[in-house]
Amino acid sequence: SQQGEEDPQALSIQEGENATMNCSYKTSINNLQWYRQNSGRGLVHLILIRSNEREKHSGRLRVTLDTSKKSSSLLITASRAADTASYFCFQETSGSRLTFGEGTQLTVNP
Amino acid sequence: EAGVAQSPRYKIIEKRQSVAFWCNPISGHATLYWYQQILGQGPKLLIQFQNNGVVDDSQLPKDRFSAERLKGVDSTLKIQPAKLEDSAVYLCASSLNPTGNGYTFGSGTRLTVV
Numbered sequence: 001s002q003q004g005e006e007d008p009q010a011l012s013i014q015e016g017e018n019a020t021m022n023c024s025y026k027t028s029i030n031n032l033q034w035y036r037q038n039s040g041r042g043l044v045h046l047i048l049i050r051s052n053e054r055e056k057h058s059g060r061l062r063v064t065l066d067t068s069k070k071s072s073s074l075l076i077t078a079s080r081a082a083d084t085a086s087y088f089c090f091q092e093t094s095g096s097r098l099t100f101g102e103g104t105q106l107t108v109n110p
Numbered sequence: 111e112a113g114v115a116q117s118p119r120y121k122i123i124e125k126r127q128s129v130a131f132w133c134n135p136i137s138g139h140a141t142l143y144w145y146q147q148i149l150g151q152g153p154k155l156l157i158q159f160q161n162n163g164v165v166d167d168s169q170l171p172k173d174r175f176s177a178e179r180l181k182g183v184d185s186t187l188k189i190q191p192a193k194l195e196d197s198a199v200y201l202c203a204s205s206l207n208p209t210g211n212g213y214t215f216g217s218g219t220r221l222t223v224v
Contacts, residue, residue: 033212040220042114042201043153045212088152090213100145100152 004032004089004101012107019076021104023089024069032065033090034074037103043088046074079108112136114216116202122222128190131219135183135204141165143213144177144187145201153201159185192223 007022023032031050035043049056049065049072056063062075076083086103115134123129135142140161145153156175158166162182170177174193179185189196199220203213 035213035215040199042215042217043203043213045214048212100154102150102152 004091006087006089006101006104008104009102010105010107012109013079015079015081015108015110017079017108019079019083019106019108021074021087021106023072023074023101025072025089025091026070027091027093029067029091029093031092032063032072033092034061034063034072035088035090035100037086037088039085046087076106079106081108081110084108114202114204114214116200116216116219118219119217120220120222122224123192125194125223126191128188129192129221130186130188131200131202131221133185133187133202133216135185135202136214139204139206139214140182141205141207142179142185143203143205144185145203147199147201147218149198156187189221192221194223197221197223 004023004025013019029051031048033048034046036046037043047058047061047063049063051067060077065072084107086105088100088103090100117132121129142159144156146156147153156170157177159179162179175189177187199218201215201218203215205211205213
Protein backbone atom coordinates (compact mmCIF):
# COMPACT_ATOMS: atom_id res chain seq x y z
CA SER A 1 0.00 0.00 0.00
CA GLN A 2 1.11 3.58 -0.58
CA GLN A 3 0.99 4.78 2.98
CA GLY A 4 2.42 8.17 3.82
CA GLU A 5 4.05 8.81 7.13
CA GLU A 6 3.44 12.08 8.90
CA ASP A 7 5.93 13.59 11.29
CA PRO A 8 5.72 14.54 14.09
CA GLN A 9 2.94 12.38 15.51
CA ALA A 10 1.94 15.21 17.83
CA LEU A 11 2.68 18.93 17.89
CA SER A 12 1.67 21.48 20.51
CA ILE A 13 2.19 25.22 19.92
CA GLN A 14 0.90 28.57 21.09
CA GLU A 15 -1.58 30.63 19.13
CA GLY A 16 0.20 32.86 16.64
CA GLU A 17 3.12 30.51 16.12
CA ASN A 18 3.75 28.62 12.92
CA ALA A 19 3.18 24.86 12.67
CA THR A 20 5.14 22.62 10.33
CA MET A 21 4.21 19.03 9.56
CA ASN A 22 6.08 16.67 7.30
CA CYS A 23 5.09 13.73 5.17
CA SER A 24 7.27 11.09 3.57
CA TYR A 25 6.23 8.55 0.99
CA LYS A 26 7.73 5.68 -0.92
CA THR A 27 6.86 5.69 -4.61
CA SER A 28 6.21 8.05 -7.49
CA ILE A 29 3.06 10.09 -7.17
CA ASN A 30 0.58 11.92 -9.37
CA ASN A 31 -0.21 14.36 -6.61
CA LEU A 32 -0.09 14.76 -2.85
CA GLN A 33 -2.96 16.06 -0.76
CA TRP A 34 -3.30 17.32 2.79
CA TYR A 35 -6.45 16.83 4.83
CA ARG A 36 -7.61 18.07 8.23
CA GLN A 37 -9.82 16.10 10.59
CA ASN A 38 -11.46 17.62 13.61
CA SER A 39 -12.26 15.20 16.40
CA GLY A 40 -15.17 12.95 15.50
CA ARG A 41 -15.67 14.49 12.08
CA GLY A 42 -14.90 13.65 8.47
CA LEU A 43 -11.78 14.76 6.67
CA VAL A 44 -11.62 18.13 4.98
CA HIS A 45 -9.49 18.58 1.87
CA LEU A 46 -7.01 21.43 2.40
CA ILE A 47 -4.68 21.54 -0.56
CA LEU A 48 -3.42 19.45 -3.48
CA ILE A 49 0.04 19.73 -4.99
CA ARG A 50 0.89 18.00 -8.25
CA SER A 51 4.10 16.11 -8.84
CA ASN A 52 5.44 18.83 -11.15
CA GLU A 53 4.85 21.58 -8.60
CA ARG A 54 7.25 22.51 -5.82
CA GLU A 55 5.25 24.91 -3.70
CA LYS A 56 1.66 25.95 -3.31
CA HIS A 57 -0.13 28.48 -1.13
CA SER A 58 -3.69 28.71 0.10
CA GLY A 59 -4.44 31.37 2.68
CA ARG A 60 -2.33 30.60 5.75
CA LEU A 61 -1.27 27.25 4.31
CA ARG A 62 1.95 26.62 2.43
CA VAL A 63 2.78 23.21 1.01
CA THR A 64 6.09 22.17 -0.46
CA LEU A 65 6.92 19.03 -2.37
CA ASP A 66 10.36 17.52 -2.92
CA THR A 67 9.96 14.55 -5.24
CA SER A 68 13.69 13.73 -5.06
CA LYS A 69 13.36 13.18 -1.31
CA LYS A 70 9.80 11.88 -1.57
CA SER A 71 8.65 14.30 1.06
CA SER A 72 6.21 17.13 1.57
CA SER A 73 5.67 19.69 4.29
CA LEU A 74 2.62 21.63 5.38
CA LEU A 75 3.17 24.98 7.05
CA ILE A 76 0.34 26.73 8.88
CA THR A 77 1.26 30.31 9.61
CA ALA A 78 -0.12 32.42 12.47
CA SER A 79 -1.92 29.43 13.95
CA ARG A 80 -5.26 29.73 15.70
CA ALA A 81 -6.96 27.59 18.30
CA ALA A 82 -9.40 26.51 15.59
CA ASP A 83 -6.50 24.87 13.72
CA THR A 84 -6.40 22.19 16.42
CA ALA A 85 -7.01 18.95 14.53
CA SER A 86 -5.33 15.92 13.02
CA TYR A 87 -3.58 16.46 9.70
CA PHE A 88 -3.09 13.71 7.14
CA CYS A 89 -1.14 13.52 3.92
CA PHE A 90 -2.36 11.36 1.09
CA GLN A 91 -0.65 10.39 -2.13
CA GLU A 92 -2.37 9.61 -5.38
CA THR A 93 -0.43 7.19 -7.53
CA SER A 94 -1.34 5.34 -10.68
CA GLY A 95 -2.94 2.00 -10.03
CA SER A 96 -2.05 1.73 -6.36
CA ARG A 97 -4.00 1.17 -3.22
CA LEU A 98 -4.82 4.54 -1.67
CA THR A 99 -4.07 4.83 2.02
CA PHE A 100 -3.64 7.54 4.61
CA GLY A 101 -0.90 7.63 7.25
CA GLU A 102 -1.48 7.95 10.98
CA GLY A 103 -1.58 11.74 10.91
CA THR A 104 -0.13 14.57 12.98
CA GLN A 105 -2.19 15.72 15.94
CA LEU A 106 -1.82 19.50 16.17
CA THR A 107 -2.84 21.32 19.34
CA VAL A 108 -2.87 25.11 19.28
CA ASN A 109 -3.08 26.56 22.77
CA PRO A 110 -4.87 29.90 23.19
CA GLU B 111 -22.72 22.38 -3.60
CA ALA B 112 -24.18 19.82 -1.20
CA GLY B 113 -21.62 17.64 0.53
CA VAL B 114 -21.37 13.90 0.89
CA ALA B 115 -24.28 12.70 3.01
CA GLN B 116 -23.97 9.74 5.34
CA SER B 117 -26.39 8.07 7.67
CA PRO B 118 -26.83 7.13 10.38
CA ARG B 119 -24.49 9.40 12.32
CA TYR B 120 -24.09 6.91 15.17
CA LYS B 121 -24.93 3.23 15.59
CA ILE B 122 -24.53 0.88 18.54
CA ILE B 123 -25.08 -2.82 17.97
CA GLU B 124 -24.26 -6.08 19.69
CA LYS B 125 -21.66 -8.41 18.22
CA ARG B 126 -23.01 -10.83 15.65
CA GLN B 127 -25.75 -8.39 14.65
CA SER B 128 -25.95 -6.80 11.21
CA VAL B 129 -25.63 -3.14 10.32
CA ALA B 130 -25.84 -1.06 7.16
CA PHE B 131 -24.52 2.39 6.34
CA TRP B 132 -25.69 4.66 3.58
CA CYS B 133 -23.82 7.23 1.52
CA ASN B 134 -25.00 9.77 -1.03
CA PRO B 135 -22.04 11.32 -2.86
CA ILE B 136 -21.79 14.71 -4.46
CA SER B 137 -23.88 14.87 -7.61
CA GLY B 138 -21.82 13.96 -10.65
CA HIS B 139 -18.98 12.36 -8.73
CA ALA B 140 -18.28 9.08 -10.46
CA THR B 141 -15.84 7.72 -7.89
CA LEU B 142 -16.97 6.68 -4.41
CA TYR B 143 -14.89 5.30 -1.55
CA TRP B 144 -15.60 3.69 1.79
CA TYR B 145 -12.94 4.05 4.50
CA GLN B 146 -12.72 2.54 7.97
CA GLN B 147 -11.04 4.65 10.64
CA ILE B 148 -10.26 3.01 13.95
CA LEU B 149 -9.70 5.40 16.84
CA GLY B 150 -6.22 6.90 16.76
CA GLN B 151 -5.43 5.62 13.27
CA GLY B 152 -5.62 6.99 9.76
CA PRO B 153 -8.46 6.02 7.45
CA LYS B 154 -8.07 2.67 5.69
CA LEU B 155 -9.62 2.14 2.28
CA LEU B 156 -12.22 -0.62 2.21
CA ILE B 157 -13.61 -0.29 -1.30
CA GLN B 158 -13.53 2.01 -4.30
CA PHE B 159 -16.31 2.28 -6.89
CA GLN B 160 -16.13 3.86 -10.31
CA ASN B 161 -19.76 4.48 -11.25
CA ASN B 162 -21.39 1.18 -10.25
CA GLY B 163 -18.31 -0.99 -10.76
CA VAL B 164 -15.79 -2.04 -8.12
CA VAL B 165 -12.25 -0.76 -8.77
CA ASP B 166 -10.53 -1.95 -5.58
CA ASP B 167 -11.93 -4.08 -2.78
CA SER B 168 -8.70 -5.81 -1.82
CA GLN B 169 -8.88 -4.62 1.81
CA LEU B 170 -12.56 -5.39 2.29
CA PRO B 171 -13.10 -8.36 4.65
CA LYS B 172 -15.46 -10.09 2.28
CA ASP B 173 -16.52 -12.78 4.72
CA ARG B 174 -18.50 -10.16 6.65
CA PHE B 175 -18.43 -6.88 4.73
CA SER B 176 -20.29 -6.12 1.51
CA ALA B 177 -20.92 -2.95 -0.43
CA GLU B 178 -22.92 -1.98 -3.45
CA ARG B 179 -23.57 1.02 -5.64
CA LEU B 180 -26.35 -0.25 -7.84
CA LYS B 181 -27.20 2.80 -9.94
CA GLY B 182 -23.82 4.47 -9.74
CA VAL B 183 -25.03 7.06 -7.22
CA ASP B 184 -25.89 6.04 -3.63
CA SER B 185 -23.96 3.31 -1.90
CA THR B 186 -24.52 1.04 1.06
CA LEU B 187 -21.93 -0.74 3.18
CA LYS B 188 -23.07 -3.72 5.23
CA ILE B 189 -21.44 -5.72 8.00
CA GLN B 190 -22.87 -9.13 8.81
CA PRO B 191 -22.11 -10.38 11.41
CA ALA B 192 -20.34 -7.58 13.28
CA LYS B 193 -17.35 -8.17 15.53
CA LEU B 194 -16.02 -6.06 18.38
CA GLU B 195 -13.04 -5.00 16.25
CA ASP B 196 -15.39 -3.44 13.68
CA SER B 197 -15.96 -0.55 16.08
CA ALA B 198 -14.77 2.44 14.06
CA VAL B 199 -15.88 5.44 12.08
CA TYR B 200 -16.93 4.55 8.54
CA LEU B 201 -16.25 7.37 6.14
CA CYS B 202 -17.62 7.77 2.67
CA ALA B 203 -15.85 9.99 0.14
CA SER B 204 -16.41 10.89 -3.47
CA SER B 205 -14.39 12.51 -6.21
CA LEU B 206 -15.03 13.64 -9.75
CA ASN B 207 -12.64 11.10 -11.19
CA PRO B 208 -10.13 8.66 -9.69
CA THR B 209 -7.08 10.88 -9.91
CA GLY B 210 -6.15 14.51 -10.05
CA ASN B 211 -8.76 15.88 -7.69
CA GLY B 212 -9.30 16.06 -3.99
CA TYR B 213 -11.76 13.86 -2.23
CA THR B 214 -14.84 15.17 -0.43
CA PHE B 215 -15.61 13.26 2.74
CA GLY B 216 -18.85 12.81 4.59
CA SER B 217 -19.05 13.22 8.37
CA GLY B 218 -18.93 9.48 8.86
CA THR B 219 -20.90 6.90 10.81
CA ARG B 220 -19.51 6.02 14.22
CA LEU B 221 -20.14 2.33 14.88
CA THR B 222 -19.80 0.82 18.33
CA VAL B 223 -20.03 -2.96 18.62
CA VAL B 224 -20.63 -4.18 22.17
